[in-house]
Amino acid sequence: MTKPTNTGGGPLIALGCEGSANKLGIGIISHDPTTGKTAVLANIRHTFVSPPGTGFLPKDTAKHHRTFFARIALAALRAAKVTPSQLACICYTKGPGMGAPLQSVAVAARTLSLLWDRPLVGVNHCVGHIEMGREITGATNPVVLYVSGGNTQVIAYAEQRYRIFGETLDIAVGNCLDRFARTLAISNDPAPGYNIELLARKGGAVLLDLPYAVKGMDCSFSGILGAADILAAQMRAQDKILETEGPGALKEGETRITPEDLCFSLQETVYAMLVEITERAMAHVGSAQVLIVGGVGCNERLQAMMGSMAAERGGSVYATDERFCIDNGIMIAHAGLLAYETGFVTPLAESTCTQRFRTDEMLIKWRDD
The missing domain is CATH 3.30.420.40 (ATPase, nucleotide binding domain)
Known part of the structure; x- marks a missing residue:
């Protein structure tokens, strides 16, 4: 035409x-x-x-x-x-x-x-x-981290195609967060991932042990979600014990699990995985720019973690607000x-x-x- x-x-x-x-x-x-x-x-x-x-x-x-x-x-x-x-x-x-x-x-x-x-x-x-991310931020030829409820991909442009360097092997990172929000019965208004982020900001006293599943340039999130669900069940069991037996009923040395620490630990783990594969792609293509797009890209903790990595490489991170990333x-x-x-x-x-x-x-x- x-x-x-x-x-x-x-x-x-x-x-x-x-x-x-x-x-x-x-x-x-x-x-x-x-x-x-x-x-x-x-x-x-x-x-x-x-x-x-x-x-x-x-x-x-x-x-x-x-x-x-x-x-x-x-x-x-x-x-x-x-x-x-x-x-x-x-x-x-x-x-x-x-x-x-x-x-x-x-x-x-x-x-x-x-x-x-x-x-x-x-x-x-x-x-x-x-x-849209390139237009709003002015990023020229960045490595793109595309993270949303249905997609998780690390992308770079070459020869009139957006080439996928790494991606999820099962569920998307946004789907992982959304499904865990259901486990905790967190509100979906305005978005479950955003409400997890708010809870995570109140956590951090304990970094709970969750699987870290990076496989080459790819990630897997279903096992992390399963482990987080198990910890959430343990939290509910602890709450019942404390409700019936009172403070001090937990075993000596047993960690008190809270929704805030669960959300904090889940975020820290999955975002560390995303930073790792993005850095590897940057090294491969020789780019100093990272553009984060997709609904999960609004998360300020993800932006901060990616920014620390990029700064160590002498690079920069580009991201948009909720008007354009969602x-x-x-x-x-x-x-x-x-x-x-x-x-x-x-x-x-x-x-x-x-x-x-x-x-x-x-x-x-x-x-x-």
Whole structure:
């Protein structure tokens, strides 16, 4: 396809639709081909929050997205002060993610494309995170640590692909934290991982022994989660003993387990693993920059640990706040518009979605460095 022309002479504007998990996001962004500047015009998000001790089921999450899509899209248009006729394209998350929520948003994006007569652009969710992080932070060619509820990857760019150097062998680090939040019946509002972080800040008196599972450039988190669940069961047993027998009922030398120390120990262990494999990737590609993206990337302790490592190597860490690291529509709009500017569109007949869409499958045609 030929590169799109800007007949109006102004910036190209795209609307992005994200709904791969429990967050529904609609974002609108503009790229000015004359100045090279990018402007965030709207970034609206609505989260499906399940009760404490539970996760979010695909069918319930999909229903949430269907319920709120139209009103969030209208709110984004109002916030951006643009009309559908001003949009160059409609971008949506093609994958990866949860099947039913992805499908709901893909159908909604298709509807907008037909209703407004605008081309569709399917976007890789992971690439959206990376490109948004690069745009906001100004990182040039960093090693990327992508950490979220569904993904854990160490990535570096080479020859128009985002190459995966290491990843989780089982569950994602965000999923590990979310599932442990269920074990402790921690609130899911605003996010279970954030509430674990708050508890961890109050801990630190004891670093509990948890498995450390780094295998080459890869990590494993399921065993750590299992061990943390066992410690949580021991904590509940201790609480019962103390409740019935009073202070001093614990055995001599037995460590008093608290939710705060559990959260602290889990964070310290899993984040140390992530720092290790990221440092190894930096050494391999010769980069002094680390860009942390994805919802877990908001965690200040992870940023601090990564910052200490990078500083020792004479490097630096780049990260964004919750507006851009947590799933959002603006990252889909941005990555989609970058692809659209190279001439890429997704035909309506091919506007599918998939739970499996690896980061390195996407051709990064807009980069030639």
